[in-house]
Amino acid sequence: MPAMPSQIELFEEMSALSARMVEAAQAHDWDKLIHLEKSVAALRQTLQADDDNASLTTAEAEIKHALIQRILDDDAEIRRHTEPWMERLRRFLGGARPQQASP
Numbered sequence: 001m002p003a004m005p006s007q008i009e010l011f012e013e014m015s016a017l018s019a020r021m022v023e024a025a026q027a028h029d030w031d032k033l034i035h036l037e038k039s040v041a042a043l044r045q046t047l048q049a050d051d052d053n054a055s056l057t058t059a060e061a062e063i064k065h066a067l068i069q070r071i072l073d074d075d076a077e078i079r080r081h082t083e084p085w086m087e088r089l090r091r092f093l094g095g096a097r098p099q100q101a102s103p
Helices: 007-026 030-049 058-096
Strands: none
Touching: 007 030, 007 058, 030 058
């Protein structure tokens, strides 16, 4: 049975996926973005189940911090591309609703 990946390995994989998510968002490839986000969510669940920071060395904690910062930066870039699209979709769907009669 293979060993469980370390926290650092999981964060490295999550960071790589978030970089690919940025590329998908920049390309407006929403299907790929959704697929990648599901992969990130699975990694997040694994990390939440075993988030023992006490076992990390100082160097590992610094690496973890840098990876989390990179993931957060990627998230901001993804949002920069997805939020305008989501707003247009909200307006489109909001405008498509039938008007309700006022009481």
